[in-house]
Amino acid sequence: MLKSERHQIILKEVEKRNRVQLQDLVQRLNVSIDTVRRDVKELDGEHKLRKVHGGAVSLGFASFSPQRNSIYALEAKTHIAEKAIGMVSEGQVIFLDGGTTCLEMARSLPAEWELKVFTHSIPVALELLQKPRYTVEFIGGTLSPESHLAQGIAAVRQLAELHLDMAFIGTGYVDAEHGLSESVWETAQMKKSLIEAARKTVLLCISEKVNSHHRFRSCSLDRIATLITEKDPGDSELKNFQNLQLDLR
Amino acid sequence: MLKSERHQIILKEVEKRNRVQLQDLVQRLNVSIDTVRRDVKELDGEHKLRKVHGGAVSLGFASFSPQRNSIYALEAKTHIAEKAIGMVSEGQVIFLDGGTTCLEMARSLPAEWELKVFTHSIPVALELLQKPRYTVEFIGGTLSPESHLAQGIAAVRQLAELHLDMAFIGTGYVDAEHGLSESVWETAQMKKSLIEAARKTVLLCISEKVNSHHRFRSCSLDRIATLITEKDPGDSELKNFQNLQLDLR
DNA sequence: TTTAAAACAGCAAAAAACAGCATATTTAAG
DNA sequence: CTTAAATATGCTGTTTTTTGCTGTTTTAAA
DSSP states (O other), X not given: OOHHHHHHHHHHHHHHHSEEEHHHHHHHHTSXXXXXXXXXXXXXXXXXXXXXXTEEEOHHHHTOSOOGGGSTTHHHXXXXXXXHHTTOXXXXXXXXXXXXXXXXXXXXXXXXXXXXXXESXXXXXXXXXXXXXXXXXXXXXXXXTTTOBEEHHHHHHHHHTOOBSEEEEOOSEEETTTEXXXXXXXXXXXXXXXXXXXXXXXXXXXXXXXXXXXXXXXXXXXXXXXXXXXXXXXXXXXXXXXXXXXXXX | OOHHHHHHHHHHHHHHXXXXXXHHHHHHHTSOHHHHHHHHHHHHHTTSSEEETTEEEOHHHHOOOTTGGGSTTHHHHHHHHHHHHTTOOTTOEEEEOSSHXXXXXXXXXXTTSOEEEEESBHHHXXXXXXXXXXXXXXXXXXXOTTTOBEEHHHHHHHHHTOOBSEEXXXXXXXXXXXXXXXXXXHHHXXXXXXXXXXXXXXXXXXXXXXXXXXXXXXXXXXXXXXXXXXXXXXOXXXXXXXXXXXXXX
């Protein structure tokens, strides 16, 4: 089989499924994994697809808004997003954090509203830009290659100058004792500045993350006005939070 | 068998199957591999097919570019990008403007380099983030829904604090008399701040835009160190620029 | 942290491409 | 018709490309 034939087949496959595993291509093309790897690498070099560990993804898709059907616990996050949107009203100035939960919220915000939204997440920004009446303010900084999120000193400085009605944030970990925490120092710093800038902070968090903590604390629970999970506020998983000065939804 | 006969058969085969292997043609035509090779090479020279290692493919078959094929004057822009990259060296701190020419430059920058790149364009940033050794610094601001570019006061203020080795910028319009100009006021303001922040400004511009101007002037030509077009520096289209204090490439 | 999979670098065999040469075939001119 | 020149074809030896395999390093996930 000609190399260009293989390339064609690979591109078709990527186009169709948005992503392929190298092993699948090995089967499909009857060549060694090394050949497939080299093919994919070459196509990546020509910007016809994007090579990732173990496979390849299509470019349009590599725009990195994570593929919706691959988001972990999507249903829970949609549910959280719905509740969160119930707290927003037209004309406000809000902040949306990165992460798939906030991305889901950005997707679900009513397109017919007029809203000014700050964010430091490229996927969130791209989602919001689809809504013609929104003003999207991007907080610049050093972009993280993994999350496509602006962080670092520049970002923190910009946040320090802001005054927001409401900030919707995610977190890596949260429990009643330690508050919010992160596994990455930079991320924790961002959350801190964010919470400073907002009159009211709303934490969006799937119940799975509740009652866990990690090394870098970003904020104590008393700075959080509202905690939204996909569970009912009375759910037993949330019992550690039910007696706090915290609006549980 | 006549040569033209063989050519006909080869082209038919390519048309029918989109691809052929030279060895199959050897069988089919009863001639040596060298002859087939020479035939195919000749047809490639006449742009009737594309020769690849081990065979040939039909012209339509080889090209496959879902997004990029919609870029206007892509070839010229690629050419410009190549010239521009020749001016960059590893370890520098540079700025990349938005626009398809700069995007093409971002694509073509060597992935193995280590480089810190500032930009205010989301597409450019996403492209650069694919290169693992690059540091991408995003200039935040109000995002334009059309161009996915950060602009406005916040962006200008961030630019004012920067000191860059080199800025690669595009422009809406340029001529020898009026310098650089834009049709949108906001854009012109951005370019102004940009040029202030850079020790050296390089203008990337397809020749088509040369010798045109519009309402909002962003910069006079003496602030531009280098002008890169896809044409030869001696080309008559550029005659108005050849006597200026301007590095023409 | 550990562990399995994936990526990578380098090597070697096979196939293809290439350059140069010799032979054959066609063309054109005398 | 003959001959010289141009062209076409096949062959030889060399170089390049492709491909699979080895062992090692890196990456991602448990």
